[in-house]
Amino acid sequence: MSAESQVKGGSQKPSVLMPAPTAWPFAMAMGTALVFTGLLTDVSVSILGAILSISGAIGWFRQVLPHEQHEALPVEAPAPVPMTVHPKREVMRLPAAKEVQRAWLPLKIYPVTAGVKGGLAGGVAMAIFAVIYGVFAYHSVWYPINLLAGSLYAPSATPTIEDMRHFNIGWLLFATAMHLTMCLLVGLLYGAMLPLLPRRPIVLGGIIGPLLWTGLLYHIIGYVNPILDDRINWWWFAVSQAAFGIVAGLVVERHHRVWTAENMPLALRAGIEAPGLIEEREHGDKK
Amino acid sequence: MAEAQPIVPPLVIPQEREGSRPFVQVLHDWIVTVDHKRLGIMYFSYGILALVIGGIEASIMRAQLAVANNNLVSPEVFNQLFTMHGTTMIFFAAMPIVFGIANYLTPLMIGARDMAFPRLNAWGFWMTAFGGIILYFSFVGGFGLYGAGSAPDVGWFAYAPLTSPAFSVGHSTDYWTIGLLISGFGSIATGLNIMTTVLCMRGPGMKLNRMPMLVWLNSVMAFLILVAIGPLTAAQLMLLIDRFLGGHFFDTQAGGSAVIWMHFFWIFGHPEVYILVLPAFGILSEVIPVFSRKPIFGYNIMVAATVAIGFISLSVWAHHMFTVGMTSYANAFFVASTSAIAVPTGIKIFNWVGTMWGGKITFTTAMLFSVAAVAQMLIAGLTGIMLAAAPFDWQLGNSYFVIAHFHYVILGVIVFGVFSAAYYWYPKVTGRMMSETLGKWHFWLFLIGFHMTFDFMHIPGLLGMPRRIYTYEASRGWQTWNTIVSIGVIFQALAVLIWVFNATKSYFRGKIAGSDPWDAWTLEWSTSSPPPDYNFAELPVVRSRRPLWDLKHPEDPDWKYE
Known part of the structure; x- marks a missing residue:
């Protein structure tokens, strides 16, 4: 050493x-x-x-x-080489960060519950559109549900359209679980993302985002779920995606934003009273 | 720039330029040095030399593939070229370069005078250096005792049974094995040294949660080296036993397993990607805040994401083996784990963007390279997720799509990160500034060349062009794409030449940098440029993640907020 x-x-x-x-x-x-x-x-x-x-x-x-x-x-005597230090400069700040020296952006975010509720509400909206499509196109509310469960089917036992028009408890449970999981995750993503999107978050997050997602899926779904790819109606899919995005976005936006706890100690964020864990600060200093 | 104000009287030794002493004495001093800064420069220079050699090999390959039915080089030479290119770039260019950066900066950034084991550090460098020399000696010595073979031609991951004595006659494969074995010992020494230095040598007040991001990322890199190089070393020794002592580890005819070699290689090989890319992430995490005039966004989560990447990267190796025919359960596991690694990587991308957002960005050359690396990481990550889906990989495994994907990571992120580091820390290492004008030429030419080569390389892959193909027929429809890809190489080569010229010219005639030309915040900028042998006359006391900010702004120090 x-x-x-x-x-x-x-x-x-x-x-x-x-x-x-x-x-x-x-x-x-x-x-x-x-x-x-x-x-x-x-x-x-x-x-x-x-x-x-x-x-x-x-x-x-x-x-x-x-x-x-x-x-x-x-150690030689110090040569008169100044450290190049520049006076603090004024920088352009976002309006939100005017008051703050060190901006942890966004300053305010939606609570996690907003994302959960938004995801669930968006999921309902999406399901309604999907079911309407099933009724109009195949005279069955079960068709879109069974279609969503398509990744369960073995390639050798591809169900016929007639099969998919009828109720199947296994497919229903799988499709529901899959739909709920995805909606909750995307809802949480919305909760996190909407404060970051500039100007018109609902337009960006509710319409443009789902349309881009639809475009991406259009190209890759064939690898992931070939049965879904064969039978999906992409226009209806895009509409139900947009329905999800708008409803989820509106529900999330209705919640009050809370201050981000990003730079607070874990103990404080967890609500633990732990004197001594958090360093004492000079008199009058605040976080 | 505003007028400079002296704040801290730096303690410095006037630096003597090497040119004023006899060459033999200079050479001697460099060979016997145990100073982490000199070893860092040696690692970096060695890596750049290898980068140029590997680049020349790549250029010849691209010339061969630029048009259909070409026979610029023979098929045998082509096999040697792609083997040597891959091996050189990974083991003797990228690794030494990131080791060099870690060696030079880690002690300076944590307020230490040297690495924990200075002599082991020297040994590690020389082992790496001799490993590369042995590999390249194969061009003249590869014929060995049997009069067959020359440079290795088994591909950079040298799958069995191609490496068995029956299919690889002579010693060319042995040069590959022994070269990597020797350099692997050096890598393990370096990993151990970085890890120990970070754990045991931090200066006063430099707690783990105050360490610069680059140091954190280098620590996780060191951990991965210690875990991942071992299996490769073991596999190399087994291969030597197979080839020299008649062992059957990888001999499928005698109860061995060729697939075991794949597992051994990739359990090293995929963490290796993170061994290389994590330091590049560290560079971005240092450069972007300084030129955005904001602290890094989400330091804690960035560290957590780094550690998460480190662990998850150890569980993804078999996504390189989807086409081998593993069980569906194994496939499902490696699809899930590979997809999972996108989460912490995505967090990093968001946080770099978050750091820039609302900041006052200065687009220096270093910043340009960093911003480009962030954007390219996003694209590389997306194609990585595509390849992580086993059915997709079954279609495109071993195609040029895969080549384009990993070159997007290696060049688009790692090399761009290294160039960013080169511009950012060059003033610290040499005491001179590089020319920003030439730097911008370098950046734009390299960016154009990179995207011409590697964006368009995806397309022949999608059209079915397999990797390692020697030539192709015009009727395949691949020629136009390959021609564009090859033209891109010219831009990249030109850009690298400009960079070398810039670095050389600036060394002699560059503007004097001063100790802190970027108004930066980490400890290396608190000492003179170049730093004295002992780094700091008095070890600095650290109270926050931006110790120099505290020093420069006593009215508004960071420690009040952390």
């Missing part, structure tokens, strides 16, 4: 002890490399490598045992 101690003697210049340079690590590395190279060339190369390697190891040990070898480097 490098020495941390500083030697400062009387009239002598102050100095710092640092590890002394040495060639032994180089010698040992070269020796090790030659030992292996001998396997590919000639045994004499390995023997030379072994000698070099052992010499390097011994030399290295003698560098650090019984005492590590150091050199004392003098």
Whole structure:
């Protein structure tokens, strides 16, 4: 380890002890490399490598045992080189961050519950549109539900349209679980994302976002769920996605925003009273 | 820039330029050095040399593939070129470069005078260096005793049974094995050193939660080195036993398993991607805040995401093996784990954007490279998620789509990050500023070349062009895309030449940098440029994540807010 101690003697210049340079690590590395190279060339190369390697190891040990070898480097008088420090500059700030020196943006976010509620409400809206599509196109409310459960089907047992028009408890449970999970996750994402979207969050998050998502799915769904890809009506899909986005966005937006706790200590955020865990601050300083 | 004000009297030793001493003495000093800064420069320079060599190999390959039915090089030479290109770029360019940056900056950033094990540090560098020399000696020594073979030609991941004595006659594969084995020992030494330095050598007040992001990311990189290099070393030793002592570890004819080699290689190989990309993330996390004039957004979650990436990256390796024929359960697990790693990576991207948002951004060359790297990381991540879906991977595994994806990571993020670091820390290392005008030329040419090459490389992959193909017929419809891809290489090569010229010219004639030319906040900028051998005459006391901000702004220090 490098020495941390500083030697400062009387009239002598102050100095710092640092590890002394040495060639032994180089010698040992070269020796090790030659030992292996001998396997590919000639045994004499390995023997030379072994000698070099052992010499390097011994030399290295003698560098650090019984005492590590150091050199004392003098600390010269400071040269008049100024540290380039610039006065604090005024920077353009977002209106939200006017009052704050260190802006953790966004300053306010929606609570997690807003995302959950938004996701559930959006899920209902999406389901309504999907069911309307099922009724109009296939005269069955079960068709879109069974279609969503399409990833369960084995390729060899692809159900017919007639099968998909009828109630199936397994498919219903799977589709419901899948729909709920996705809606909750996307709802949470909305809760997190909407405060970040500029100007018209509902337009961006509720319409443009779902349309982009639809476009992405249009291209990849064939790999993930070929049955869904075969039978899906993409216009209706886009409409139900937009319905989800708008409803979820509106529900999320109805909630009051709360201050972000991003830069607060974990104990404080968890509501734990833990005196001593949080460093005391100078009198009058506030977070 | 506003007028400079001296605040802290730095303690410095006037730096002596190397040119004023005899060459032999200079050479001797560099060979025997145990100073982390010199070793960092040696690692970095060695990596750049390898980058140029690997780049030349890539350029020859692109010239061969630029048009259909080409025979610029022979198929045998082409096999050697892609093997040496991949091996060189990963093991002898990218790794030494990130090790060099970690070596140079870690002690300076945590307020230490050197690495924990300075001699081991030197040994690690020389092992890496000799590993590369052994690999390239294969061009002249690869014929070995049997008069067959030359440079290795088994691909950079050297799948069995191609590496068995029956299919790889002579010693070319052995040079590959031994070169990587030797450099692997060096890498383990470096990983151990970085980890110990961070844990044991931090200066006064430098708590773990005050460490600069680059140090955090280097720590996780060091952890991954310690975990991941071991399996590769073990596999290399087993391969040597197979080839020299008649072992059967990977010999399928005698009860061995070729698939075991794949597992060994990729349990190293995928964490290796993160060994390389995490330091690049660290660079972005240092550069973006300074040039946005804002602290990093979400430090805690950034650290948590880093640690999460470290752990998850150890459980994703078999996504390289979807086409092998694993069980559906194994496929499902590796699809899920690979997809999961997008979450902490996505958090990082959001936080870099969050750091820039509302800040006053200055587009220096370093910042340009960092911003481009963030955008390219997003694209690389998206194609990564596509390939993480096993059915998608079955279609496009081993195609040029995969090549385009991982070059997007390696070049688009890691190399862009390294260039950003080169512009950002060059003044600290040399005491001189690089030319921003030449820097901008470098950036835009490299950006154009990169996107010409690697955006368009996805398309022949989607059209079915397999990787490692020597040539192709015109009727395939791949030629136009390949020509564009190859033209992009010219732009990149030109950009790199401008960078080398800029660095060389600036070393002699660049503007004097001063200790802190960017008005930055981490400790390396508190000492002179270049730093004295002992880094700090008095170890600085740290009270926040931005110690220099505290020093410069006593009226509004960060420690009040953390």
